[in-house]
Amino acid sequence: MGVYLIRVPDIGEGIAETEIAEWLVAPGDLVAEDQPVAAVMTDKATVEIPAPVAGRVIACAAAPGTVLAVGAELMRLEVEGAGNADATPPATRPEAPPAPAPASAAAPARPEPPPPSRPAAAQPSAAPAQPCAIPDRPLAAPSVRALARERGLDLRQITGTGPGGRILRTDVESFEPAAARGGRRRNLSVEEIPVIGLRRKISDRMQAATAVPHITIVEEVEVSALETLRARLNARAAARPGAARLTLLPFLARAIVCAVADQPGLNAHHLTDATQGPARLRRFGAVHLGIATQTPSGLVVPVLRHAEALGLGETAAEIARLAEAARGGTATREELSGSTITITSLGALGAIATTPILNLPEVAIIGVNRIAQRPFWTGTGFEPRPMMNLSCSFDHRVVDGWDGAVFVQRLRELLETPALLFAEV
Known part of the structure; x- marks a missing residue:
């Protein structure tokens, strides 16, 4: 052996x-x-x-x-x-045994430490056998943990049938929790959960973003014309097998492409690497649109590449594919990096307004809030109309309030008059 x-x-x-x-x-x-x-x-x-x-x-x-x-x-x-x-x-x-030396005679026998020039993270472990899991943390693949979270199950209550007691997907699917006991009792349990993996990455990025001065602009958008157009296009798509259903996101993607054509400084990265000289703004011709997506493991941002070159149907199909890959944990590193500007939405749970945090090093993020029927003044009276708020945050180091407001008003104009999304002039 x-x-x-x-x-x-x-x-x-x-x-x-x-x-x-x-x-x-x-x-x-x-x-x-x-x-x-x-x-x-x-x-x-x-x-x-x-x-x-x-x-x-x-x-x-x-x-x-x-x-x-x-x-x-x-x-x-x-x-x-x-x-x-x-x-x-x-x-x-x-x-490898340590090199003999008189001074080490009284020291405990252990491997020679690596030379100081080796990076600390690269030093191989010389410790005795350790458990490969956190105590009381059941063995299960990330996809199995995600399934358990979706179903509100505690993996510690499930008996694994895989090698070494590993919990399999079939174990989760067949598990039936015990019936809840009657009566109210005090719950004295305390659980400490290590912040690791994706959760730590999110934590680190959010911490870094707090150092950037944000400015958030909220604007109300009347979307009756957009919703009418979307409904008619979806009715036509229903008659074509395989056609992607249009949500609001493809229209927003198109609006962003049009808006950054007028203000390319918002489709950019603000770079502050001290080793490369003064801070600089890197503007992109391509619109690589980050789509913030909630997954069972946390928030990830798959990237719709070259949104400027995609039609409405192509955009819808690609957004759906990326969201499915992100939620299933199969999105590649390339699909999760390289965005130049980001959309974030809470969907039907969206509030009246939000304050999105920048996806650094980007300088703009567009927050989408839910559509709701609200009173709308027509000039002669109030009518119920579908209304939606846009909450857009900007890096105030490089985007002035005026420029941010111009961008938001351009998005509003495009969404309230959706024919402009397809105009060539």
């Missing part, structure tokens, strides 16, 4: 380090070749790491939430044959 070291692979796209989001196996488990053993986070994408060989899990590198560099030790397997431990360079081999 030998020891096989699994190291953090190079995921590409210049990723230098990843965060352990979840262990999918535990010490003592038998794993097959290509079986996922860990889920790691890169930006907002979760990637499952497969075992390159079959074996038995001996140890894991660290607890979930730990950041490891590419090339760092991830897991040890006991395998048939010699394994690959002997092929590991001595400077990084965890089982």
